[in-house]
Amino acid sequence: MMAMALSPWLKAQSNTGESFIDEHLRPYYEHAGFSWKTDREPHFELNFEVNSEAERRLTQLKEVAELGRTAVLKVLGATSYDPVIHVFFVGSIARMNELIGAEVIGRSRPTQHAVFCVVAPFSELSLAHELTHEIAANLWGPGEHWLQEGLANYVVDNNSSLMNRQCLGLLQSKQWIPLKLMVNPEWKSSIYSPDDTYPELGGFVQYLYETFGVEYLQIAWTKGSRNLKKVYGKKLSKLESDWRAALVKRVGPVHDQINLPGRGDSLLQEEISHEHRINP
Numbered sequence: 001m002m003a004m005a006l007s008p009w010l011k012a013q014s015n016t017g018e019s020f021i022d023e024h025l026r027p028y029y030e031h032a033g034f035s036w037k038t039d040r041e042p043h044f045e046l047n048f049e050v051n052s053e054a055e056r057r058l059t060q061l062k063e064v065a066e067l068g069r070t071a072v073l074k075v076l077g078a079t080s081y082d083p084v085i086h087v088f089f090v091g092s093i094a095r096m097n098e099l100i101g102a103e104v105i106g107r108s109r110p111t112q113h114a115v116f117c118v119v120a121p122f123s124e125l126s127l128a129h130e131l132t133h134e135i136a137a138n139l140w141g142p143g144e145h146w147l148q149e150g151l152a153n154y155v156v157d158n159n160s161s162l163m164n165r166q167c168l169g170l171l172q173s174k175q176w177i178p179l180k181l182m183v184n185p186e187w188k189s190s191i192y193s194p195d196d197t198y199p200e201l202g203g204f205v206q207y208l209y210e211t212f213g214v215e216y217l218q219i220a221w222t223k224g225s226r227n228l229k230k231v232y233g234k235k236l237s238k239l240e241s242d243w244r245a246a247l248v249k250r251v252g253p254v255h256d257q258i259n260l261p262g263r264g265d266s267l268l269q270e271e272i273s274h275e276h277r278i279n280p
């Protein structure tokens with residue numbers, strides 16, 4: 001099994017004439033502060049340090065990487081993705097900063113096919129999120145940040161209702177950020193708290209994806225937010241209100257069942273009543 005797993009990778013390497021260490025990757029692989037062990041898989045080179053959390057969890061990480069890659073390709077409607085992705089696992093945000101000069105839990109550099117993730121006990125794993133950036137950027141080209149982040153969060157949410165519940169929570173607590181503040185070419189993830197913006201953008205992308213399909217999402221990706229009305233035939237404000245209505249309808253009944261206490265309830269009921277329909 002091991003040999004079978006390795007041979008396609010070796011073949012890909014020789015076909016593309018890629019040298020063992022790409023020039024762009026050299027600063028990471030040869031960084032004086034890091035001593036990497038590498039696990040080579042058909043789709044990934046997974047780099048980790050000896051005695052690290054990543055080494056202990058390598059089997060799980062491999063699975064997350066593979067499942068994440070598959071999920072992204074499925075969402076994008078793509079059948080294949082050739083580049084081998086170089087993943088670097090570090091033990092902390094401080095170590096991440098040492099390696100790439102940014103205090104983040106995850107980062108992707110799609111032109112280098114490089115992905116960086118903090119793997120520490122109890123830390124959130126950003127691997128699937130970063131793989132979405134890597135693959136979408138290489139298959140669809142550069143996209144506006146709101147759409148990149150929205151897509152990554154949609155893929156990671158994987159149709160669990162968690163993200164939609166978070167969106168509904170933002171609506172109920174009146175922390176909803178109007179989409180026009182994010183859905184524009186200038187928005188950067190640092191402007192607001194990612195805790196608020198990421199679920200909202202992810203939920204919006206999910207709505208666009210499920211309502212209009214992947215082809216339109218790809219066109220929106222290419223044309224940008226200024227052309228949303230051309231792509232979807234509706235202004236952003238109309239897309240937003242349609243989505244909010246769909247959200248309340250979709251998530252509402254689930255919240256009813258678990259009977260969440262607090263002020264959200266009355267508001268939720270109010271919103272549901274607008275959407276109430278008698279089934280034919």
Ligand SMILES: [Zn+2]
Pocket residue numbers: 129133148149152
């Ligand atoms: Zn991201």
